[in-house]
Amino acid sequence: MRSVPDAAQPTADQLLRAAARGDEPAFAELYDLMAPAVFGLSRRVVRDPARAEEITQDVFVSVWRFATRFDPDKGSARTWILTLTHRRAVDVVRADAASSRREQRAAKYDTPFDSVLEETATRLQGEDVRECLETLTDLQRESVLLAYYGGYSYPEVSTLLDVKLPTVKTRMRDSLIRLRDCLGAWR
């Protein structure tokens, strides 16, 4: 087993690996470490706090169940957990949109997109993320924020921003690459 450099503050990776061995106290610590991000992201995407609580609960129970399958070679525990969270939240948003279409209501999302952008800009924590977003062009930034926090698909983003589909696809990739380089996210 690897030695823990600072036993007082284990990382998400270490906690997840302990949880994989059935260590419930370690899992509780992992919850404390990651729950704000999981809940905050869910809430940002689905808006409804009650739904966000449900997603948070589902995500953590899945994390516990599948902790044994976490492979640190494929990415960090934080990324594993937040990727799962985002996908759940987006599924919830799209399932809601589908059922409202079935009910023949206009398939409208609760929030107008400019409020997604506005709120995001004012509430983002972390200087580094905010600064790096500033380095993007408006189109790059809006594409990423609408997809990630708004839970919109790229064809929806294309409609909202009134740009061609291939452009949106390309912008999403460009801007993530630029963010990656700016954040130094990948050593």
Add this chain to the structure above:
Amino acid sequence: MNIDVHTLAGAFALDALPSDEAAEFQRHLAECTACQVEVAELQTTATHLGLAVAEQPPPRVREAVLQAVHQTRQVPPPAQPTHRRRRPPRAWLAAAAAAVVVGAGAVGLTDLVRDDAAPRDPIASVVAAPDAESTAARLRGGGRLTVVSSEQLGQAVVLSERLPPAGAGRVYQLWLVDSDGQPRSADVLIGSSGAADVVSGVEPGDQVAITREPEGGSEQPTMKPLAVTKAL
């Protein structure tokens, strides 16, 4: 490398692909190491956007999670390769040895999953799952079975193509077969070719099998499987 598919990495990392394109990209991803690296990097980048909107959930969520966890069994870890010895298949499965396992690979998923509506249906969720894997097998007597499964979701999508008619009063039935060779009904009956069905409750070590059964299905298979393929 298909340039057009490759540009989807960003949208994929943001979960912004409609279901058909997510399926297409997932297939491409399985064969493209460069894309796997890129997607992993871009997901790590997206993670920073998630961390930036952290917000404390109410304490009741913590209580509910810890209580649920206390009562939830974890899935077994993958065994180390040296210990991964194949169990000798039981008689029922052994008979299916004739069914050729085609192995993991590309299939006409998009044709079956095509759904231009943006929302994810259950099929698309499985296909787009981060851990989705596909296998395929031919049926004795014709037809093809493709299984795309996600361990995280505990679900598999079973695509049946070009099945010969089941015959009067007969249907095809899907089974999940555990690592001891015990079949249990997947509660999916297939009347015609070209179906895509979601099977839930898939456990690691399960295989998917298909038989022909009397209309309404059977509790236990009444014939040797026409095909078997790995699910998880």
